[in-house]
Amino acid sequence: MTPILELRSVRKAYGDFVAVNGVSMSVPAGSIFGLLGPNGAGKTSTIRMIMNITAPDSGEVVVFGHPRTSDDLRRIGYLPEERGLYRKMTVMDQLVFLGEIRGLRGPALIADIQRWLERVDLAKWAKSKIEELSKGMQQKVQLIGTVLHTPDLLILDEPFSGLDPINQELFRDLLLDYRSKGKSVVLSTHGMELAERLCDHICLISSGRAVLDGELKAIKRRIGGNAFRLVADGDLGRLQEMPEVEQAIVQEGVAKLMLRPEVQGADVLRQLVGFLNVHEFRSEEPELEQIFLKVVNDAT
Amino acid sequence: MQLKNVAVIAKREYLQRAKTKAFWITTLILPLFVTAISTVPALLLSNSKASQKIVVVDETGKVGSTLVAKMNSGEIEKQQAGKSRDQMVSFDAETEPPAPDRTAQRKALDRRVLDKQLDAWVWIAPGVFADKPVEYHARSVSNVFTQEALKDEISTVVRQARFRDAGIDPARVDALSRSVKLETQKVSASGSRAEGSLGAAMLAIVLFFILYISIIMWGQQVMQGVLEEKGSRVIEVVISCVTPFELMMGKLLGICMLGLTQLAIWLTTVLVVTTPGLVAAVMVLPAGVSLPTLSPVMLINFVLLFILGFLAYATLYAGIGASFNNLQEAQQAAGLAMMFVIIPVMVMYPVINDPNSRMATVLSLIPMFTPLLMPLRIAIDMPPIWQLALAYALTISFVIGMVWICARIYRVGILMYGKKPTFAEIWKWTRYA
Numbered sequence: 014m015t016p017i018l019e020l021r022s023v024r025k026a027y028g029d030f031v032a033v034n035g036v037s038m039s040v041p042a043g044s045i046f047g048l049l050g051p052n053g054a055g056k057t058s059t060i061r062m063i064m065n066i067t068a069p070d071s072g073e074v075v076v077f078g079h080p081r082t083s084d085d086l087r088r089i090g091y092l093p094e095e096r097g098l099y100r101k102m103t104v105m106d107q108l109v110f111l112g113e114i115r116g117l118r119g120p121a122l123i124a125d126i127q128r129w130l131e132r133v134d135l136a137k138w139a140k141s142k143i144e145e146l147s148k149g150m151q152q153k154v155q156l157i158g159t160v161l162h163t164p165d166l167l168i169l170d171e172p173f174s175g176l177d178p179i180n181q182e183l184f185r186d187l188l189l190d191y192r193s194k195g196k197s198v199v200l201s202t203h204g205m206e207l208a209e210r211l212c213d214h215i216c217l218i219s220s221g222r223a224v225l226d227g228e229l230k231a232i233k234r235r236i237g238g239n240a241f242r243l244v245a246d247g248d249l250g251r252l253q254e255m256p257e258v259e260q261a262i263v264q265e266g267v268a269k270l271m272l273r274p275e276v277q278g279a280d281v282l283r284q285l286v287g288f289l290n291v292h293e294f295r296s297e298e299p300e301l302e303q304i305f306l307k308v309v310n311d312a313t
Numbered sequence: 314m315q316l317k318n319v320a321v322i323a324k325r326e327y328l329q330r331a332k333t334k335a336f337w338i339t340t341l342i343l344p345l346f347v348t349a350i351s352t353v354p355a356l357l358l359s360n361s362k363a364s365q366k367i368v369v370v371d372e373t374g375k376v377g378s379t380l381v382a383k384m385n386s387g388e389i390e391k392q393q394a395g396k397s398r399d400q401m402v403s404f405d406a407e408t409e410p411p412a413p414d415r416t417a418q419r420k421a422l423d424r425r426v427l428d429k430q431l432d433a434w435v436w437i438a439p440g441v442f443a444d445k446p447v448e449y450h451a452r453s454v455s456n457v458f459t460q461e462a463l464k465d466e467i468s469t470v471v472r473q474a475r476f477r478d479a480g481i482d483p484a485r486v487d488a489l490s491r492s493v494k495l496e497t498q499k500v501s502a503s504g505s506r507a508e509g510s511l512g513a514a515m516l517a518i519v520l521f522f523i524l525y526i527s528i529i530m531w532g533q534q535v536m537q538g539v540l541e542e543k544g545s546r547v548i549e550v551v552i553s554c555v556t557p558f559e560l561m562m563g564k565l566l567g568i569c570m571l572g573l574t575q576l577a578i579w580l581t582t583v584l585v586v587t588t589p590g591l592v593a594a595v596m597v598l599p600a601g602v603s604l605p606t607l608s609p610v611m612l613i614n615f616v617l618l619f620i621l622g623f624l625a626y627a628t629l630y631a632g633i634g635a636s637f638n639n640l641q642e643a644q645q646a647a648g649l650a651m652m653f654v655i656i657p658v659m660v661m662y663p664v665i666n667d668p669n670s671r672m673a674t675v676l677s678l679i680p681m682f683t684p685l686l687m688p689l690r691i692a693i694d695m696p697p698i699w700q701l702a703l704a705y706a707l708t709i710s711f712v713i714g715m716v717w718i719c720a721r722i723y724r725v726g727i728l729m730y731g732k733k734p735t736f737a738e739i740w741k742w743t744r745y746a
Contacts, residue, residue, distance in 0.1 A: 064553045066728060083556070091553045097546030102329060113321040114554040158550065 023072030047212035090164035111158035240299035247289035322563025344582035517692035539634030622684025632719035635726030680711035
């Protein structure tokens with residue numbers, strides 16, 4: 014199946030600073046694709062090139078199976094990281110405008126907007142000015158503006174930042190719903206936990222480079238074969254010093270361990286009981302965070 | 314460029330601004346203000362035009378009765394027919410012979426003034442034929458027009474008495490010392506016609522300032538609009554759907570249409586106010602001035618030059634808005650743009666005085682000045698067709714060039730955040746592919 018979006022060795026530099034250094038990635042149709050990485054990794058720069066806001070210095074952006082044209086942009090819904098709406102416009106006027114610049118018109122557009130506003134619980138704010146709304150409400154308005162023209166591809170830059178848990182859940186449901194209609198979603202985030210719950214494909218970016226790219230399950234199988242969960246009392250800090258342990262993330266008596274590939278779990282446990290009061294030690298699927306840290310460490 | 318996109322942007326710019334109270338306040342306040350200052354004083358004064366009750370005491374016995382007869386005859390009003398209504402004065406005068414006790418008589422007259430039986434009394438002492446002044450006693454001594462009229466009247470009567478004493482017939486003096494009148498004739502291609510030159514100048518000044526205010530105000534609106542889009546980052550969403558050029562053109566078009574709407578309201582006011590009958594009835598006009606009406610040729614040129622002037626300045630402001638991050642940063646560059654509008658203001662009076670001087674001709678052909686100076690010249694004296702054609706050709710080329718350069722600055726600038734760019738950097742943006 015042709016990917017809905019593909020980047021081929023895309024590079025962008027601002028003066029001496031290379032923001033995106035030859036990133037390649039491939040977004041399968043009908044997936045939720047996570048563009049992951051810490052702040053400043055180059056996620057937004059990458060997205061801006063996808064959206065033709067800035068041009069890549071080299072490399073190619075392929076959408077819907079062909080090099081991107083300006084008409085393709087109408088089939089994409091884009092939520093920028095820096096949110097912004099016309100402050101003095103009413104919610105309805107604002108959404109009508111956002112629909113119109115994507116070629117939507119007339120009563121069908123109004124009806125669509127009303128349906129969406131009801132769905133996100135903003136119907137009674139339709140005639141209010143944007144500046145009268147809370148940040149979270151504004152974000153919902155902007156999300157409606159992004160999906161109004163039912164784009165085949167949604168590109169959301171940090172969509173969950175600034176949302177309360179209830180609205181995060183609402184956004185998540187909307188995205189899953191969107192995928193179930195056969196559409197594709199690319200979202201950037203630095204929150205690994207959210208990405209883990211939502212994405213089926215990921216691309217990890219660190220310092221402008223794609224360090225990992227593929228299906229999340231396959232990645233976990235490939236990289237995280239030797240992950241263990243340990244619940245114990247005692248000096249968990251010593252875990253870091255063990256040569257068999259590649260990575261240990263310790264949090265309130267629970268340690269997530271990543272062992273070296275050749276190491277057996279049973280051997281490690283034997284050592285652990287020597288200095289810890291172990292309650293639990295079992296093999297488990299590694300979390301995205303662990304994988305991310307491992308990959309970034311390996312890369313540097 | 315897709316016109317559909319330009320239309321959507323223009324529609325938003327127009328409707329959102331037309332919905333604001335600020336637009337309607339500025340649009341309606343100016344005509345109201347102009348109408349008010351031109352009619353209210355006249356209306357107020359016309360009601361207070363009661364006759365002045367005056368007693369004249371003449372010690373010489375030579376001028377009192379003639380003076381009172383003249384004052385009551387309404388002759389003064391006739392002499393003042395050229396003056397506007399608020400300057401007209403009429404009297405209801407009577408003489409009183411000097412009493413033996415002058416001091417008691419003066420006191421009695423003062424009391425009548427205080428009791429409001431009289432407005433004033435005048436005492437003409439014998440020394441008046443030498444250089445002794447005539448006394449004027451009144452509750453209010455600030456009514457300069459009344460005093461001026463009275464002084465003229467007394468002077469005439471005293472002068473005539475002096476002539477008679479010297480054995481000269483005053484009627485003969487009047488006949489021989491008539492002054493010459495100057496009748497202004499405006500010479501134009503359509504034939505000479507009598508017209509108040511001051512009226513033409515007034516109309517020209519009104520038109521000039523309407524254009525001046527519109528161009529500055531709407532140019533600034535464009536700049537603020539661009540800065541707002543940049544500041545709120547709406548720009549990123551919009552730019553993912555329409556090209557920067559479409560966005561800029563839509564913005565210019567929408568705001569230009571709104572400017573024209575406002576202009577239509579203002580020009581209608583000017584048309585109504587300059588309708589001859591109406592003006593004569595209410596407006597305060599200096600002697601001998603008649604307002605010329607706004608001719609269709611003037612109107613067409615005026616609207617075309619507004620559009621060109623708007624585009625020339627608004628594109629510049631759009632480029633400035635796109636280059637900077639906020640109003641404070643942009644203000645400095647906007648100040649430079651203002652210099653172009655200030656020069657026409659500085660040369661406005663010389664141009665009105667001699668609309669065909671070399672300076673007026675040359676300056677009115679410079680594109681940034683044409684939209685302001687050409688209407689001024691047209692209102693006063695239609696310039697030769699070749700000059701008008703040249704001015705249009707130059708301004709249109711200039712506007713096209715401005716749109717081209719500013720569109721390039723705009724395209725790069727609207728997505729540049731952060732550091733305030735230098736002029737050298739902004740210039741570099743125009744040469745990006």
